[in-house]
Amino acid sequence: MTSRRIVLRFNAANVDEPIIYRLAKDYDLVFNILKANVSPQLEGSLVMELKGERYQEGLAYLEARGVSVQPLSQEVVRSGERCTSCGACTAVCPTGALSLSRPAMQVEFDKDECVLCQLCVAACPVRAMEVHF
Amino acid sequence: MTVRSYGEINARIRSGEVVVMTAEEAIDLVAAKGLAKAAAEVDVVTTGTFGPMCSSGAYFNFGHSRPRIKMQKVWLNEVPAYAGLAAVDAYLGATEVPEDDPLNSNFPGQFKYGGGHVIEDLVAGRKVRLQAESYGTDCYPRREIDTWFSLDDINEAVLFNPRNAYQNYNCAVNLGDRTIYTYMGILKARLGNAHYSTSGQLSPLLKDPAFRTIGLGTRIFLGGGIGYVAWQGTQHFPAVHSGANGREFGPAGGTLAVIGDLKQMSPRWLMGSSFTGYGATLTVGLGIPIPVLDSDVLRCATATDAELFAQIVDYSDAYPDRRAENLGFVSYAELKTGRITVRDREVPTAPVSSLPRAREIAATLKEWIQKGDFTLTEPAFTLPPAGRAAAARSLEIRGRE
Numbered sequence: 324m325t326s327r328r329i330v331l332r333f334n335a336a337n338v339d340e341p342i343i344y345r346l347a348k349d350y351d352l353v354f355n356i357l358k359a360n361v362s363p364q365l366e367g368s369l370v371m372e373l374k375g376e377r378y379q380e381g382l383a384y385l386e387a388r389g390v391s392v393q394p395l396s397q398e399v400v401r402s403g404e405r406c407t408s409c410g411a412c413t414a415v416c417p418t419g420a421l422s423l424s425r426p427a428m429q430v431e432f433d434k435d436e437c438v439l440c441q442l443c444v445a446a447c448p449v450r451a452m453e454v455h456f
Numbered sequence: 457m458t459v460r461s462y463g464e465i466n467a468r469i470r471s472g473e474v475v476v477m478t479a480e481e482a483i484d485l486v487a488a489k490g491l492a493k494a495a496a497e498v499d500v501v502t503t504g505t506f507g508p509m510c511s512s513g514a515y516f517n518f519g520h521s522r523p524r525i526k527m528q529k530v531w532l533n534e535v536p537a538y539a540g541l542a543a544v545d546a547y548l549g550a551t552e553v554p555e556d557d558p559l560n561s562n563f564p565g566q567f568k569y570g571g572g573h574v575i576e577d578l579v580a581g582r583k584v585r586l587q588a589e590s591y592g593t594d595c596y597p598r599r600e601i602d603t604w605f606s607l608d609d610i611n612e613a614v615l616f617n618p619r620n621a622y623q624n625y626n627c628a629v630n631l632g633d634r635t636i637y638t639y640m641g642i643l644k645a646r647l648g649n650a651h652y653s654t655s656g657q658l659s660p661l662l663k664d665p666a667f668r669t670i671g672l673g674t675r676i677f678l679g680g681g682i683g684y685v686a687w688q689g690t691q692h693f694p695a696v697h698s699g700a701n702g703r704e705f706g707p708a709g710g711t712l713a714v715i716g717d718l719k720q721m722s723p724r725w726l727m728g729s730s731f732t733g734y735g736a737t738l739t740v741g742l743g744i745p746i747p748v749l750d751s752d753v754l755r756c757a758t759a760t761d762a763e764l765f766a767q768i769v770d771y772s773d774a775y776p777d778r779r780a781e782n783l784g785f786v787s788y789a790e791l792k793t794g795r796i797t798v799r800d801r802e803v804p805t806a807p808v809s810s811l812p813r814a815r816e817i818a819a820t821l822k823e824w825i826q827k828g829d830f831t832l833t834e835p836a837f838t839l840p841p842a843g844r845a846a847a848a849r850s851l852e853i854r855g856r857e
């Protein structure tokens with residue numbers, strides 16, 4: 324059985340629930356957390372590998388709990404040409420991968436910090452952040 | 457206490473002696489030399505802003521087909537344009553989207569392409585599809601047309617934005633318990649972030665708060681080309697913010713209507729934009745030169761981020777419900793540090809208008825003036841300042857009587 328790489332996104336309502344524990348205990352799924360950014364009472368994201376017989380049931384459980392599940396993209400890239408350094412993505416990015424350098428106020432993108440949550444894709448008004456699968 | 461006139465400034469532009477500084481450079485000069493000396497030295501201060509401005513659009517005259525058509529309905533790359541004008545004239549608004557756009561039916565909608573994107577495609581030199589329908593008349597018999605054009609192919613293309621360059625803007629936060637999708641970007645629940653949208657000490661109307669120099673006919677940087685102030689903007693309600701204890705928090709509320717030839721503008725300074733869950737719009741680059749007529753003009757033009765304030769507004773409830781409430785005021789200096797305190801909580805801040813691009817606009821305008829390409833215009837009349845402008849009216853739901 325192959326394991327699948329997925330991104331889970333939590334919201335403020337479900338971020339404190341023991342969801343991963345339930346996946347393992349109730350659905351016998353094997354997981355491997357690759358990257359995580361979860362803060363109590365706020366939103367969070369988790370990149371993980373997940374496998375097991377009851378994978379689909381596990382996904383249904385996640386969705387019922389309001390956790391969004393997306394296949395993991397290979398990478399999120401920034402179009403340097405399109406990015407205006409407006410900054411609209413910087414407070415939305417959960418890890419600081421997108422950040423403002425002060426005092427120039429240029430937006431820097433540090434790929435190593437990126438957990439591929441794709442929040443910046445929706446936040447960028449000029450669609451400079453692209454998902455590559 | 458006049459230091460210099462428009463005529464004298466323009467004479468210095470023509471002779472190449474003019475001294476032009478961006479507002480940030482002028483702030484440094486005043487700090488170093490004092491206001492009086494700086495006012496004697498500097499002729500012009502340049503400003504700039506680059507942000508989403510929804511009340512933008514362009515009108516076109518496409519030229520006449522054979523046989524002729526009196527265009528009644530017009531689409532540009534499937535985005536509807538308003539054609540209730542003469543036969544081949546139409547106005548395209550920046551926030552218009554194609555009729556089959558899913559909008560917010562699968563919330564939050566993406567609003568991938570709209571009028572602002574059509575405008576960007578045009579200034580980028582790309583061909584745009586023009587479709588039109590009509591009912592046919594004796595003098596305009598054609599009933600439909602489907603063709604492609606670029607900016608060079610048509611008679612006129614004029615950017616005409618009824619409301620741009622907001623003098624100041626709210627710092628938007630979300631007190632609710634779910635993420636909200638606004639024209640101020642994505643606001644995370646429970647004060648997860650705070651977004652602001654002016655270039656602060658570089659922002660055009662914050663630098664001439666009393667409209668001493670800006671008015672009908674003021675020549676400006678618009679979309680990478682030359683434009684003009686056409687009128688006061690819609691919702692031009694200049695005022696001075698004041699806090700609970702009567703403390704003043706500086707200017708806000710002024711706006712501009714601007715116009716310029718779209719054919720000389722550039723896609724670097726007019727960018728189609730999409731606010732997830734909110735809509736499509738146009739990000740506009742705009743810069744205004746401020747003539748240093750006297751030291752008071754320079755004093756205002758060199759107000760610093762520490763002296764300019766945004767009011768903090770909740771977009772989960774107070775704003776949509778049109779309640780004039782705020783959560784306090786915060787200076788642009790504080791906003792630019794990346795953290796502010798709201799209701800005793802530390803909140804990360806982010807801008808939604810680009811400061812590096814605003815700086816580039818102020819620097820470009822400075823260069824144009826120094827090269828002698830761009831002279832200053834004395835307005836036919838200056839715009840009404842706080843106290844002389846009309847007060848805001850609200851829209852009430854009522855019957856005919």
Ligand code: SF4
Binds near residue numbers: 399418421436440441
């Ligand atoms: S996908 Fe975007 S928002 Fe998410 S971590 Fe990477 S850069 Fe930040």
Ligand code: SF4
Binds near residue numbers: 449
């Ligand atoms: S929101 Fe988009 S354009 Fe703005 S800084 Fe981020 S990547 Fe660049």
